[in-house]
Amino acid sequence: MNSLTAALEFVESVNNEETPDGISKRIAELGQSFGFTSFCLAAIPEAGASFDGSIMLSGWRAEWQQRYLDRDYVQNDPIVAKARTASRPFLWSSIARDRDLTSDEQQVLSEARNFEMYDGVCVPVRGLHGYQGMLTFGGPEVRLNEREISVLHLVGIYASNKVRELVGSSTTRPRHRLTxxxxxxxxxxxxxxxxxxxxxxxxxxxxxxxxxxxxxxxxxxxxxxxxxxxxxxxxxxxx
Structure with a gap:
């Protein structure tokens, strides 16, 4: 897959959407093209805060999302924890290799597998004024090369900014023209x-x-x- 072509096709499709639901559909389609079965675009809440209200777009199964929120899994989700400090996309499977997981962290990942999310990729999103967000994709297996990961990185940033723009959270345009x-x-x-x-x-x-x-x-x-x-x-x- 050509990274520029994939990025351009996604941007063009999203630019034709006028609602977050439309963007959600485009993200789901792109994720499926990479073999993913779920996604979630969200702001990263501060430590100790609830995840409810942080979700911007969800492609999670309803049962998993309800369980995740009801049991406040965000407090022990190692993917969210790493997204707070990561600057580049990372695979879920890399987390267990990087450090020892607590039993609570292992439980979150184990239960995700019950919903066919055996592995995935997380794209951290950084914005102005300390904004932190993430786009995470999950599925049965992850086989991505560096160019494909770069596509998802760009998609995550673009989709996050576009949704925030639609809901009125980010409307700042460049004040200075590029040379x-x-x-x-x-x-x-x-x-x-x-x-x-x-x-x-x-x-x-x-x-x-x-x-x-x-x-x-x-x-x-x-x-x-x-x-x-x-x-x-x-x-x-x-x-």
């Missing part, structure tokens, strides 16, 4: 090119390519390069 060179570098970054590759394509130094991308990110109020690319799609700068 042609900044936009050019951003478009190549969206195509999956590294700073070194961009420098070779544009005949500039790698340091200069990094500088243009960092400047574009600041103007787009983005926390990192992937976030900047997602915002570029959201504002129609990348097509």
């Amino acid at each position: 042609p060179r900044e936009l050019e570098c951003l478009k190549w970054a969206a195509a999956g090119k590294t700073s070194w590759e961009i420098s070779q394509i544009l005949n500039i130094s790698q340091h200069t390519a990094d500088w243009y991308l960092a400047s574009a990110a600041r103007k787009l109020h983005a926390s990192n390069r992937t976030h900047a690319v997602a915002e570029g799609f959201r504002f129609g700068l990348i097509r």
Whole structure:
């Protein structure tokens, strides 16, 4: 799967949606194309706070969602715990390899498997003013390469921003116009090119390519390069 093509197709489909339900359908379709059977897009609540009210879009089975909320599983969910500090997408299966899980954490993952969520991927979402969110997909098996994970990373950021925009939580547009060179570098970054590759394509130094991308990110109020690319799609700068 070509990462840029997949991202563009998702962005185009979401841009035609005017309701969160429509976006939910698009996320579910994309997840299914990767073999996932469920998803959840949510803000990450503060430690000790309830997960109820944090869910923006849910593709969970109703029985699992009700159990998760009733038993306050967010307090012992190792996926949520790691999403609070992670900057890159991670597989659920990597959590057990990274550290020893408590019995309560193991129970959450064990019960998820009863609902055919044996493994999955979680995409942390970072925003302005300390906002933290996540898009998590679950299913029977996960086989993703790095480009596909990059697609889901971009999708998570874009979908989160789009839903928040629809409900009136994020309407800030760039206050400063991107220069042609900044936009050019951003478009190549969206195509999956590294700073070194961009420098070779544009005949500039790698340091200069990094500088243009960092400047574009600041103007787009983005926390990192992937976030900047997602915002570029959201504002129609990348097509």
